Amino acid sequence: MNLANPAETANRVQEKPRDPGKAAKYTLIGLGVAFILIMLVLPLITVCVYALKQGWDVFSQAITDPYAIKALRLTLLATVVAVVCNTFFGLFASWAISKFHFRGKQFLTTLIDIPFAISPIIAGLVFILVFGRIGWAYDFLQTYDIKVVFAVPGIILATIFVTFPFVARELIPLMQAQGNDEEEAAALMGAKWWTIYRKVTLPHIKWGLLYGVILCTARALGEFGAVSVVSGHLRGKTNTLPLHIEILFNEFQLTAAFAVSSILVVTAIIILILRNIVEFKGRKEEGEHVR
Amino acid sequence: MYVELKDVNKKFKGFRALDDVSFSIDKGKLVGLLGPSGSGKTTILRTLAGLVHPDSGDIFIDGKRVNDVPASKRGIGFVFQNYALFRYMTVFDNVAFGLTVEKKDKKFIKQRVNELIGLVGLEGLQDRYPHQLSGGQRQRVAFARALAPNPHLLLLDEPFAAIDAKIRKELRLWLRETINSLGITSIFVTHDQDEAVEVADEIVIVNGGRIEQKGNPADIYKSPATPFAARFIGESLVLDRHETLHGFETYSGYDRAVIRPELIQIAKHGKQPILHASEDGIVEDVFFRGSLIEVHVNVKGMRLIGHRSPEEDPLLPGEKVSVLIYRLYLYNEDKVHLAENVRLKDENTVFI
Numbered sequence: 001m002n003l004a005n006p007a008e009t010a011n012r013v014q015e016k017p018r019d020p021g022k023a024a025k026y027t028l029i030g031l032g033v034a035f036i037l038i039m040l041v042l043p044l045i046t047v048c049v050y051a052l053k054q055g056w057d058v059f060s061q062a063i064t065d066p067y068a069i070k071a072l073r074l075t076l077l078a079t080v081v082a083v084v085c086n087t088f089f090g091l092f093a094s095w096a097i098s099k100f101h102f103r104g105k106q107f108l109t110t111l112i113d114i115p116f117a118i119s120p121i122i123a124g125l126v127f128i129l130v131f132g133r134i135g136w137a138y139d140f141l142q143t144y145d146i147k148v149v150f151a152v153p154g155i156i157l158a159t160i161f162v163t164f165p166f167v168a169r170e171l172i173p174l175m176q177a178q179g180n181d182e183e184e185a186a187a188l189m190g191a192k193w194w195t196i197y198r199k200v201t202l203p204h205i206k207w208g209l210l211y212g213v214i215l216c217t218a219r220a221l222g223e224f225g226a227v228s229v230v231s232g233h234l235r236g237k238t239n240t241l242p243l244h245i246e247i248l249f250n251e252f253q254l255t256a257a258f259a260v261s262s263i264l265v266v267t268a269i270i271i272l273i274l275r276n277i278v279e280f281k282g283r284k285e286e287g288e289h290v291r
Numbered sequence: 292m293y294v295e296l297k298d299v300n301k302k303f304k305g306f307r308a309l310d311d312v313s314f315s316i317d318k319g320k321l322v323g324l325l326g327p328s329g330s331g332k333t334t335i336l337r338t339l340a341g342l343v344h345p346d347s348g349d350i351f352i353d354g355k356r357v358n359d360v361p362a363s364k365r366g367i368g369f370v371f372q373n374y375a376l377f378r379y380m381t382v383f384d385n386v387a388f389g390l391t392v393e394k395k396d397k398k399f400i401k402q403r404v405n406e407l408i409g410l411v412g413l414e415g416l417q418d419r420y421p422h423q424l425s426g427g428q429r430q431r432v433a434f435a436r437a438l439a440p441n442p443h444l445l446l447l448d449e450p451f452a453a454i455d456a457k458i459r460k461e462l463r464l465w466l467r468e469t470i471n472s473l474g475i476t477s478i479f480v481t482h483d484q485d486e487a488v489e490v491a492d493e494i495v496i497v498n499g500g501r502i503e504q505k506g507n508p509a510d511i512y513k514s515p516a517t518p519f520a521a522r523f524i525g526e527s528l529v530l531d532r533h534e535t536l537h538g539f540e541t542y543s544g545y546d547r548a549v550i551r552p553e554l555i556q557i558a559k560h561g562k563q564p565i566l567h568a569s570e571d572g573i574v575e576d577v578f579f580r581g582s583l584i585e586v587h588v589n590v591k592g593m594r595l596i597g598h599r600s601p602e603e604d605p606l607l608p609g610e611k612v613s614v615l616i617y618r619l620y621l622y623n624e625d626k627v628h629l630a631e632n633v634r635l636k637d638e639n640t641v642f643i
Contacts, residue, residue: 089327101471181371182375182378184342184371184375185369185371185375185377186377187362188341188362188369189363190389190392190393191363199377199380204379204381251556289378289420291421
């Protein structure tokens with residue numbers, strides 16, 4: 001029989017430890033904290049400690065080095081362009097996918113994820129193969145004297161490629177959940193698409209959009225793999241901050257490498273804080289309006 | 292004929308949503324499109340609104356063919372099933388939306404919106420957001436929003452579906468009164484026949500993308516035109532051996548019959564005045580329904596449902612009873628026939 005003897009069941013209940021939750025709770029918390037300390041906090045502290053090891057002068061010299069500043073500028077340029085492009089792409093893609101029915105929609109949704117799925121180095125190689133000396137677009141680019149590979153456009157393209165799913169991925173589920181009713185109601189009253197988008201769609205997705213933009217920024221700032229392939233490591237020309245750090249490190253200028261790293265670490269922390277604020281506000285508002 | 296559909300057809304991926312739909316509505320009428328889910332009633336409404344484009348057929352509103360008129364230019368107010376209120380706008384902004392889009396004067400908008408908020412009885416709630424309102428209040432906002440641009444035709448998609456049963460009845464009456472006082476031609480969709488009967492001046496029964504019957508509620512109740520209408524309206528039960536029942540032996544050519552509780556009288560055994568026209572039955576179940584008592588009786592292997600007043604002597608399961616059937620709706624594939632109990636007729640002639 002499947003039914004257990006009631007007396008037996010009662011005994012089993014009594015055999016259980018008095019408070020099974022507590023031990024498990026503290027073990028899990030302990031493991032989590034230890035893991036984060038060893039894997040995340042310790043390295044970050046090391047970066048900062050190393051950066052300041054030889055004193056403030058060496059630190060400030062490293063980060064005011066003309067090459068470091070040029071690298072920072074290039075990184076910021078690539079990030080801003082990538083974020084703007086991907087925000088537009090994300091808005092259009094999510095709009096198309098969530099509000100219209102068309103053939104190959106599922107395929108398009110899957111394609112958006114490609115940059116998440118493949119290694120950035122492959123993305124870089126793809127650009128070399130397309131735009132580089134051996135690439136099929138090389139002759140065309142050469143005629144018009146456009147440089148892509150080993151130049152700034154290549155770095156921007158690689159950054160865009162690596163970060164383009166972020167905004168779209170954030171918005172698609174949000175807009176699908178919203179449905180088309182409100183837009184339909186607005187259209188029926190004669191509102192034009194821009195009015196509908198601004199007054200009905202945008203208020204619904206604004207926190208998600210901001211969240212996507214922040215994630216996209218974080219990823220773009222730190223991009224190394226794809227950019228490394230297309231950059232050619234020309235100091236002061238095609239070096240981004242992460243690439244600059246790599247060069248310093250390879251030249252055994254450890255303090256300088258860590259000093260420059262600390263810039264990225266600080267921006268990362270700021271972004272994390274922003275991210276949390278946005279997530280919190282977005283959740284709060286969502287909880288209020290979606291009921 | 293204020294609104295008219297002529298041979299309207301619509302297919303969705305091979306599924307025939309509308310099958311030669313034709314009907315017309317007079318100005319100022321409140322019409323209910325009634326049918327089971329998936330029958331095409333919402334598609335009819337959306338076609339009228341211009342949200343769905345028919346494959347063939349013509350749509351006329353106020354004498355004008357509107358097939359090629361875009362939705363926003365048809366002068367239609369639409370109340371969506373879940374109201375589709377703009378959730379990031381206040382009640383005021385929701386109602387004002389249509390007027391703002393038309394770029395009306397600010398002063399005029401304010402006056403008109405306040406007038407409508409007064410009409411739907413939501414004074415003082417102008418600054419609330421939709422999530423701060425109850426279901427009934429949301430419906431009123433949706434109603435006011437649809438009316439704001441002064442439409443000639445109001446379309447309501449399942450206007451009561453998202454509301455608690457308790458408030459629903461109250462809202463039905465309110466909606467009927469408000470629409471009648473405004474005199475605006477209105478069409479609403481529902482799957483609930485009580486709702487259709489109570490609210491509508493006229494009912495259009497829709498099934499399988501076709502119009503089954505159009506008429507006022509009482510006529511549809513009394514003389515269903517199609518087998519579907521007979522089965523769908525009222526608390527209908529389908530019988531398959533009606534020819535074995537006393538008084539209905541002579542009707543032939545129909546496979547099935549529809550019977551409703553109001554067509555049956557159940558009395559204690561032998562207490563039935565017109566005994567030769569009635570049947571013996573055994574009570575199977577008795578349910579107390581508040582204002583009436585529902586009795587399930589087994590007559591010749593068929594289960595019939597009848598009502599009795601709580602004032603009458605109570606019946607118990609297993610008890611023998613006399614069942615008098617006044618009428619049946621006989622039907623086959625395409626015909627319905629209202630069959631009177633023949634033995635009852637004979638009796639009447641004897642009395643007179």
